[in-house]
Amino acid sequence: MASEPHVTLSGDIVGEYIVKDRRPNGELTLVPDTYPVVVPEYDGRPATAEEFAAFEAEYGPFLPADGEG
Amino acid sequence: MPGASRPGAHFRVDFDDATFAEDLEHTSSDTGRELAQRERDNLTAEGLPPDQLKRCDTEARDGTSLLGCVKIYIPRPDGTWGMVFQLRIASDRRPFLACLAFGTRHPTSPGALSVYQIAHQRIHGQPPRR
Numbered sequence: 518m519a520s521e522p523h524v525t526l527s528g529d530i531v532g533e534y535i536v537k538d539r540r541p542n543g544e545l546t547l548v549p550d551t552y553p554v555v556v557p558e559y560d561g562r563p564a565t566a567e568e569f570a571a572f573e574a575e576y577g578p579f580l581p582a583d584g585e586g
Numbered sequence: 587m588p589g590a591s592r593p594g595a596h597f598r599v600d601f602d603d604a605t606f607a608e609d610l611e612h613t614s615s616d617t618g619r620e621l622a623q624r625e626r627d628n629l630t631a632e633g634l635p636p637d638q639l640k641r642c643d644t645e646a647r648d649g650t651s652l653l654g655c656v657k658i659y660i661p662r663p664d665g666t667w668g669m670v671f672q673l674r675i676a677s678d679r680r681p682f683l684a685c686l687a688f689g690t691r692h693p694t695s696p697g698a699l700s701v702y703q704i705a706h707q708r709i710h711g712q713p714p715r716r
Contacts, residue, residue, distance in 0.1 A: 521611070525696045533697040550697075552612050553704050556711075557602035559684040561676040563654050569673055572681050573636065576595050579656055582641040585691065586650045586657075586670075586702025 523550060596633030598682040599671065601626055609688040609704065614695075618667050621660050622688045625669065634658070634671075634683060642670060642702070649714035650706040655686065657701075666690060670705035 522536040524547065538546035564572065573579060606626065610619050640659075642652035652670060660667040668691045671683035686708050689701035699707075706714045 523614075523695070523697075552699065553605070553608060553687070553707050555602075555604045555608045557605040557684065557686060557708060559600060559602060559672075559674055561674045561682075564673040564675055564681065566654070568675065568681075569654055572673065576597070576636045579636050580638075580640040582643045584643060584647055586643055586646040586648055586652065586668075586700060586705075 596635050597639075597673075598633050598680070599629040599685065600682055601630065601685045605708065606685065606688065612699075613667075613689065618690070621665070621667060622669075625658075625660050626685075629685075638662070639671070639683075642705075646702060648700065648702060650700075650702040651714065652702065652705055652709070655705065655709075656683070659691065660688075666692075668701040670701055672709070 522539070524534050524536060524545075526532055526534055526547075533550040533552075534547040535550045536545055537548050538544075606622075610622060613619050613622065636656075638658060639656040642655040642657050643650070644653045645651055655670050655672050657668050657670045659665045660669060667689065669688050670686045672686050674682055674684045676682055687701050687705040689699065689704050691701060693700055703714060
C-alpha cells in the first residue's frame, strides 16, 4: 500500500494537504489532511487508574515511562 | 478483578481495522508498513506480557497525555516506530490492550504527527496543547 503524496503549504494558505491528483501540466488537486479522522471502536471501556494498578499487581509491572510520550 | 497473580501472563491485543488502515496509509516507509503488519499479526496471535510494555506519559514533553496507555517500539526494543495501546476492560470483564495508533516516534517531515500525537487525538478528540 503506497501513501498519497503530502505537502505543507505556507503563504496565503497554510496547512497540511494531500495531493489527490497530479496532471502533466503541473496542476495539482489538493485536499486538507485531517489525519487522524477515524476513531477506533473497541469493546468495553478504558481501565480506571485503580484497575490499571491492579492489573500491574496481577500480571507484573509495566516498564516505566520515558518522557517521550 | 479476574483471577489471582499471573506472572508471565499475556494481555490479549486487539486492533481496529479502520484506524490501523488509516495509520498505514500515512506511513511513508514501506519498511514501516511491513513491520507494522507483521507486529499486528504476532500480537494478535500471541498477545503481550507487561514486561515488554512501557507506560505512556500522563504529561509528556510533547504535550501529549496518554493516561492509562502503554506502548512498544518497533522493531523491538528501541525501533523508529511505535504502537500505543489503551488498557481496556471488555464486556466479559477481561482486560485487553486496544491498539490506538501506529506511527513514527520522531517525525522529521514538516507537519507529520508522532504516534503519540495520533493516539492523543484519538483519545481526546483534539490535538495536544503545546
